[in-house]
Each structure stands twice: as structure tokens, then as C-alpha cells.
Amino acid sequence: MKKIFVNGYGTIGSRIMAFIKDDPEITIIGIGKYSPDEKVEAAISQGLNVYVPEKKMDSFKDFKITGSIESALDDCDLVIDTAPEGHGYLNKKNLYEPKGIMAIYQGGETVYGEKAVSDLLFNSRVNYKEAFERKHVMQGSCNVTGMGRILQPLREKYGDRLVRFDVTLVRRWADIEQTDKKVTDSIEWSENSHHGDDIKSYMGKETPLFLRSIKVPTRQMHLHIMDIRFKDRSPKPSEILDIFKDEYGVATLWTANGTKDVRDFAITMGFSFTDTNMIHIHANMLESIEDTIKMMYSDDQTGIVIPENHMLMQAMLFQRSYEDALNHTEELFHMTEKKKALEEHFAKKN
Numbered sequence: 001m002k003k004i005f006v007n008g009y010g011t012i013g014s015r016i017m018a019f020i021k022d023d024p025e026i027t028i029i030g031i032g033k034y035s036p037d038e039k040v041e042a043a044i045s046q047g048l049n050v051y052v053p054e055k056k057m058d059s060f061k062d063f064k065i066t067g068s069i070e071s072a073l074d075d076c077d078l079v080i081d082t083a084p085e086g087h088g089y090l091n092k093k094n095l096y097e098p099k100g101i102m103a104i105y106q107g108g109e110t111v112y113g114e115k116a117v118s119d120l121l122f123n124s125r126v127n128y129k130e131a132f133e134r135k136h137v138m139q140g141s142c143n144v145t146g147m148g149r150i151l152q153p154l155r156e157k158y159g160d161r162l163v164r165f166d167v168t169l170v171r172r173w174a175d176i177e178q179t180d181k182k183v184t185d186s187i188e189w190s191e192n193s194h195h196g197d198d199i200k201s202y203m204g205k206e207t208p209l210f211l212r213s214i215k216v217p218t219r220q221m222h223l224h225i226m227d228i229r230f231k232d233r234s235p236k237p238s239e240i241l242d243i244f245k246d247e248y249g250v251a252t253l254w255t256a257n258g259t260k261d262v263r264d265f266a267i268t269m270g271f272s273f274t275d276t277n278m279i280h281i282h283a284n285m286l287e288s289i290e291d292t293i294k295m296m297y298s299d300d301q302t303g304i305v306i307p308e309n310h311m312l313m314q315a316m317l318f319q320r321s322y323e324d325a326l327n328h329t330e331e332l333f334h335m336t337e338k339k340k341a342l343e344e345h346f347a348k349k350n
């Protein structure tokens, strides 16, 4: 049985652990915590072993800590690192590489330059098999993951009829749980967002993708506004929707008015962490004009990368076929059921 350690127990780490602890094919060693706060007790009460950095042991003396992170890694097959941006790279250099352990890193890291954690940025829909027998792989960020689910099916269907993708990413300011983070009343832009380069790392660097990104004061998901240019006349919207009918992790919604509608439905349905774990094409906004398809889809920022981490873990540890891995991920995440519920609730009205 392969032994897994989740280093970090924040927004992403706690979600990953909540799902993979039910995977009968792996053994969970525990989680790594860095601050002695209420989340330590929460993890322990869920039956998890909590490990902390050797040099911080003293500050955790009020909690029932199992041991040091360094010792937990002595008998570990794979770490899912969920550290804050940039710390994954430091962990690779200081912990995982010296101990020869496989590791998955999250989207705040990079596959470029001196601080690259890997030369592979994973997107299960595009490059699943490339992760076989790799020791270090980066899972794309939420936006980067969501976009693969749109671009790859389009590329498979239309190939060189596609001449250009123009995308505006409308990003959330903070996550729902980040109650200490103020959501500022402003629209912000940033130069050189990592998203375009990250997407090109798995779609190919010649991909005609032009991307800009803004941040808006919401905690409720991201919205991607995408114009897809064709060499000739663009297909009808119904043909585009047909492509995504059976796509895993893509729901087609007609009557949502905004991202909060989708989140509220997830709350009503009792989805874990109020996540849908997918992207949602807003079909009522889909248009075909001359050579261009105009589309909008929302991307569940916190949930979308969680099943992807599980897919990546299976590729690295078991080199399982894509279909078998997807079936196993589905057993834990029930995405097909969630997609069906979302599509029925937001169905087209006559």
C-alpha cells in the first residue's frame, strides 16, 4: 500500500485530505501543519495524524502532535505539497529531493526558470500519461486546469480550423474561508499573469492563446470570457454544446445569473466544501458570430484542482490507464451526479 503525506492543511490541503482519506488503495500518513491554530485540533478530531516542522515542535506543545514532518517523510512514497506559493519549491529542495520522495506541487509554483518544481504541468485531460513514473509534477492552478477542459475538446474536434483564442480571466479576490482577507472594492489588473504561459506549457507553446486577467471583489469563483476564432465560419452554439455534453468536470448551465447562483446551489445540495469541483459553461451566453464563438464559463476556484490531484497521484504511483483512473476518481468525487444535478437545476426553460 502506497503511503501519502499531505504537506499543508489550508484551503487546498484540507480538501484533498477530505477526499483521499477514503481511498482504500493508499495509506494516509498524515498532514503537515505550520501554525498552532484551531485547524490543528480540527484535523486531530477527524482522526488525522498531525506533523509539524522539527524546529517548531515547542510552539505546538498544547496539541497532541504525532511527530515531525521530517520524520513523517522518512517512510513515505508520495507527498502532496499544498504549501503557499513558492514554498513548494523550497520544500522540494530541502525535504523531498534529499529524501528521494515523489511529490505533487500546486499551481502557485512554476515550471519555468530557476525555481521550477518540475518541467511537467499536469492537466489530466491533456497530458495524463506524461506523469507516469515522474518524481516531481506540478498540478496546474484553478484557472489553468479549467481552461484545459475547454481547449482540449475544441482542439480535438476542430484542429487547424481554430486560429485564435482570446481570453479575459475575471478572477476572484479571495476564497470563501479566507475570512481574514479583506475583499477590496476595486478592479485590479496585473502584468505578466502566469496563466497564459502555464496553459501553453501543456497545450504547446505555439498555441494562439491571448490572455489577460483582472481581479474583482468576489469570493465566488472565476469567470473566463473567451472568443474562439475559426479559419472559416464558426459552428453553431448547439454544436459546441454537443462537444461538452459528456466531458468529465464540465457542466452546461442555462439559467444561472452569476457565480453565486452556482455556489448557492452547491450549498443547498450539500456538496463537500460547497464546491462543484468543475467548470460551468453558461450556455445562454454562447454566441456564434461570423468566424467567432463567444463563450463564458465559470471555474470553481477551490474545488476544481482536487480531483485533478487524485488523477495525478494515480498516474505517478500506479501508472493506471486514464479510463481506470477516472473511474476511481469518480468513486470518491461523484462528479457525474453533481453535473447532472447542476444541469437539471439550471436547465433551459421553454
Ligand SMILES: NC(=O)c1ccc[n+]([C@@H]2O[C@H](COP(=O)([O-])OP(=O)(O)OC[C@H]3O[C@@H](n4cnc5c(N)ncnc54)[C@H](OP(=O)(O)O)[C@@H]3O)[C@@H](O)[C@H]2O)c1
Pocket (backbone or CB within 6 Å): 007, 008, 009, 010, 011, 012, 013, 032, 033, 034, 035, 036, 082, 083, 084, 085, 086, 087, 088, 091, 106, 107, 108, 109, 140, 141, 142, 175, 301, 302, 305
Ligand atoms: N485557494 C485556491 O483556490 C487555490 C486553487 C488552486 C491552486 N491553489 C494553490 O494551492 C497552493 C496552496 O494554496 P491554499 O489556497 O491552499 O493556501 P492556504 O489556504 O494559505 O494554505 C497553505 C497551507 O500551507 C501550510 N504551510 C505553510 N508553510 C508551509 C510550508 N513551508 N510547507 C508546506 N505547507 C506550508 C499552511 O500551514 P499553516 O496554516 O499551519 O500555517 C497552510 O495550511 C498554492 O500554490 C495555491 O496557488 C490554490
